[in-house]
Amino acid sequence: MDATESLPTLETARKLGLLPDEFDKIVDILGRQPNFTELSIFSVMWSEHCSYKNSIVWLKTLPRDSDRMLAKAGEENAGLVDIGDGLACSFKIESHNHPSALEPYQGAATGVGGINRDIFTMGARPIAQLNSLRFGDLSLAKTKRLLRGVVKGIGDYGNAFGIPTVGGELYFDECYNTNPLVNAFSAGIVETGKVAKATSYGVGNPVFIVGSATGKDGIHGATFASEDITAASTDKLPAVQVGDPFMEKLLLEATLEIIATGHVIGIQDMGAAGIICSTSEMSAKGEHGMIIDLDKVPTRQPNMAPFEILLSESQERMLVVIEKGKEDVIQGIFDKWDLNCAQIGEVVAKGENDLGRLHFYRYGELVADVPAYDLVLGGGAPQYQREYKEPAYIKEYAKFNPDDVDDVTADELTAVAKHLLSHPNICSRRWVYEQYDSMVGTANRSTNAPSDAAVVSVKGPGLPATDKSIVITVDCNSRYVNAEPRKGAMIAVAEACRNIVCTGGEPLAVTNNLNFGNPYVPEVYWQFVEAVQGMGEACRRFSTPVTGGNVSFYNQSSDDGPVFPTPTIGMLGLMEDPTHRMTMNFKNEGDLIYLIGASSNDIASSEYLYSYRGIKASPAPYFLFEDEWRVQEGIKTMIRNGWLQSAHDVSDGGLFVALAESAMTGDKGFAIGTDERHRTDAFLFGEGQSRVVITISPDQVEHLEGYLNDSILPFQYLGKVTGQGFSIEDKQVLTSHEAKALYNYSLEAIMS
Template sequence: MQKEPKVTLDLALEHGLTAEEFEKIKDYLGRVPTFTELGVYSVMWSEHCSYKNSIRVLKTLPNTGPQLLVGAGEENAGLVDIGDGLACAFKIESHNHPSAVEPYQGAATGVGGIHRDIFTMGARPIAALNSLRFGSLDTPRVRYLLEGVVHGIADYGNSFGVPTVAGDIFFDPAYEGNPLVNAMSVGVVKAGETASAIAPGPGNPVIIVGASTGRDGIHGATFASEEISEASEAKRPSVQVGDPFMEKLLLEATLEALKTGAIAGIQDMGAAGISCSSSEMSAKSRTGMRINLDLAPQRESGMTAYEMLLSESQERMLIVAHKGREQEILDVFEKWDVSAAIIGEVTDTGDVEYWMHEELKARIPADSLVLGGGAPVYERETARPAYLDVKHSFDFSTLPDETDYQSALLKLLSSPNIASKRWVFEQYDHMVRTNTVVGPGASDAGVVRIKGTRKALVVKTDCNGRYVHLNPRKGGQIAVAEAARNVVCSGAKPLAITNCLNFGNPYKPEVYWVFKEAVGGMGDACKTLNTPVTGGNVSFYNENPKGAVFPTPTIGMLGLIDNLSKQLMTPGYKEAGQLVCYLGAKRTGLGGSEYLSWNHGLTEGDAPAFDLAYEAKFQAFLLEIIRARLVQSAHDCSDGGLITTLAEKSIFSGMGAVIDITALQSYSGSSLRECLFSEAQSGAVVSVAKQHLTDLIKASENAGIACTRLGVTGGDDLNVDKLIGISVETLHRCYEEAIPSKMKTGAGAEI
């Protein structure tokens, strides 16, 4: 039997705790903690689990609404009423740090973990999304990371059998060395049949189900709460290892076991493993647990209590059964050939007790470990970054004149941020389960039918970190608004969001100021657009030796189509001879644009022009005309500006158009370059049958939204004034070949 080391302040500091936190632990326990107890506190009080540096800011977000069935943070995932006696459970989380050192397993286990959050609610996952950020594809290390992450997502998701229907991916040197890997899952459950992460009823047995416990993932939560450095490579043991086939069996067994009514509470074992699930379930019910770790199936011999409690081995869950009905649960898991073992019982002490080899290894008040209980809560120092004034004062008149707009467009289409992501999404199975109506790369958002109804869920992840870097408040607003706009362009009403907040070190005042401002902007937009926050994830310490990543508050937006046969909208032109119109705000400013970054190598200016009140009015109008079938296609103007929107509409449909932007330029009062490349928000390009133009113009006048005629669809070329005359085939080739050609420049190498 291994002898535990003596617990000292130095050992606590090595575990990522502060001196003040160590004193607080001693106050809670009335003594010096044991080594095992110190380990439990270190993971439960890590940023990843406790949200100690973010919870006060998160509480400012709007988190209520008639469509929400549970409050933010109350359960493993958000739950939204979608009618017909159904509810949608959805959530997004990060797996950034594991993916930085072991991209395949880091991404794979991120997918597995987020799906477990959904089916522990009693919901069956029906769709997956992801949001990825990497450095420059010119860097071999980045190609290695991209390859590993995409393969990890694909192999796990495809084997698990849930379609990946949408997502987004962005490349910028700011993410060099610290990629962002955010995974989202969406599930459906009958209202009233959801499960809760609780531990009621002293005497109720506690059951661990799923995979055996091993040494993988130990201190994974702590690892996710520190900056990436060269030493991070030595922390590969902190990266979990996933088994999608086990998770598939676990899914089916769990959903069947829930139907028996024998389960009183259930929680996924993600970050911090047994420590987290046992303490959070106990704290929520104001009960306790007595756990015998000897009874938990172990993958490796000689494991200590410390290792058992901190292990983040995947595909495990903790169940509290109604006393006397535990055999029903054990029988279901045996049927599915999934391990299930009774390892303890619920108590009324308020403490979580962990025993091993007939010795009490830890006794901790459950409430002292958790968010909202005894876990520390901080308000960090803030300071507005000095770089903002420098960026905002950039003189755009110093840009060289644009003399060849056709070449500029082709160069822009070759940007990995604009170009087709087919190389990525074709590795994902997006048609499994046959519910996918619109998959990745085909529209502004993913669309999944709800079988047995006329409804469909429309889902999207989005965030432009460059905007947030240049103007945190406005960038946070735009992240929500653009995700909602993409959902609206597909014909759906936005309902609610989940979020994954990726930022740098919160102990740096400039980083924390940006965090607070970005969250404030998100809150502004959610209130205005009536899309409350259902929950999500905070990921701090996304830094490398060169500095923090772009602040990236990724938004996962959920929308609903009531009648799929009448309301679905896609971006491509439908027929030749239809009119092309621009709807929305003026096209002004080049700040933060992909044109400025990719074509000129500059990240300067303010975030794009944006008026939140106008955006709300614009989205309501856009949804109204789509539902009235006044338009045949719709595609929002975002990355790359108007010219990219026009090019993509031709690429998606294989049909050209003749465009004259004179009227739009006059309306905008902008330069030609701004009109084409500005990423000003609240705009979309639609196509409309000639007989509906009068009705569209009337509707736009009533709504106070400008409608500007641009041209007509048809032919094999995209012609824009006398500036651009290029075949759709050439546009398509440039758009499709950009990322594959980068990946072929040399296989990604682990460097």
């Protein structure tokens, strides 16, 4: 290293996002002051985005084990779950919130690219994508611009890459005006004996960088994602990466081909923090070091500084370690796919006093000498438990009394129905999903048979034939979580399970994307702690361990404050028998409609209360785990016995919206009664949990009611499926034509 280089100061460290104590710790680790390149390395690797330093203490409390888990949470590029017959599903969800706030098209597109790379670096071919999106007030021009850009970015990248987008969720609230949330989920299939690992070992084994050339886009992107959005954030547009889906498609095929050779020691996507992240994490896991020559990295711009090469987050790149002597094999494969493939270094032994050091050279000079273990999550990276306290608003929300709200009158039902069916949080998202290719690859079983979760056939080149399908969903009502973080997070897990069960699947495992404000704000950190604990409790009780995921803090601005706490649950389920496939659409006029689960006088945190009545301060809706468990087990039994024509869970908008959605997707109507034991608004529009609308043919009544009575499972006969129109207590609330026009075209009308 150049002895004449002026060493950075504590003030430099502050500008790079490091705390004074962290700067002192770096000096202690190195036994000297770091140079600027080394300090930059520590700043990105110790950022929240890479090190999870403010969250890992609590993440460790989540359940992580089951008989089906094939990879420990956080130790590989993505989660891996055994689905039987020698096959495994790799799946993961991650955020690209900050980049999407500044440059929505590329921010969203590169989020899709990054999550798919995490899947295929495991050796799994991606077969399906989901996304969870949240934006601000849709009356604002800025919100419309962000929504258009994000949706187009997801569609353009995913469609060109050739993986179907099979579902997702979209919500709007003014708390997301500055900080939209863009969470991308991907799932892929791999044979259990052909899984690739993110590791590095074997002295002398060559290290390759493959894929795109390295440019100056995305430098310090991990640090940028670990700070609040401010008016000055637009100055950091270079921290937003630029994606190329066609390059990604080539990289997918080349990557799977080299993994299939059996010569790959380890492979990792270059996502956040780029080369330094991949080299340090792989080396730390394998307890070896590396010598890397930065002169050999293919670059887009001349004379890039060492820190720029190391920290660049240019997309569509991988780090690969292969067996020594097989260099020509990897080179030949990547030449065939017309992709960069450059050997940039080799694996070296660990030292006597460390688990492996990274030596980076530029122009023949040593520019950085850092210990891999001390850089990474689970190694020497700092871990904190921040101060937290309950926000004052929680007690205010708890004071809500539904008796202070007038019940709806019979004459008011039509107005409420129109409001809910046209509301952006409930109406059809067809304006969004029509921009996505949902059928590419022919594996999606949900496009023409809507259900509460997406069903995707397990198939792909070289995979054994099977009747299995994966059942996948993303769920979170952040309004519930904001009202009561612990209960709201439990509801998110429960609803994900309920969606999979209503589709005919068996819930297996969870990946999560935890979107919160600034962790240094005690009230925000309290929300985080409560939500993680609620999620952990629910996952344990549903036997759905957490395979990994992502934490996104700093979704906060001086103008809007923190976003609602939004712990998005991505859940994987399995459908072994295709005859268990259940859809939500009403099938036959004259079929009988039942509500499974108990109703309650609960309107808390419902869309009806929040947006129609304008009352935003209320607790989360009714939820008891025991009720939820019994309902889900009952629905499983009914589906497997072949009694049901349709099943649809009651969630946003309550019972009325669930009935309307099932009717509209089946080109049918309904005629139901209410329940004099409950408020009309609570019965129809309340969002109390653990309820499912089912339909059966009349000849199944004896079987169904006999089972329900024997199992002591709460149920209620509601009415019948009709040819058209939505009738309540013999009064038509809406015609089918009115309902469809409101539901199908409201979002499109707003956006146009």
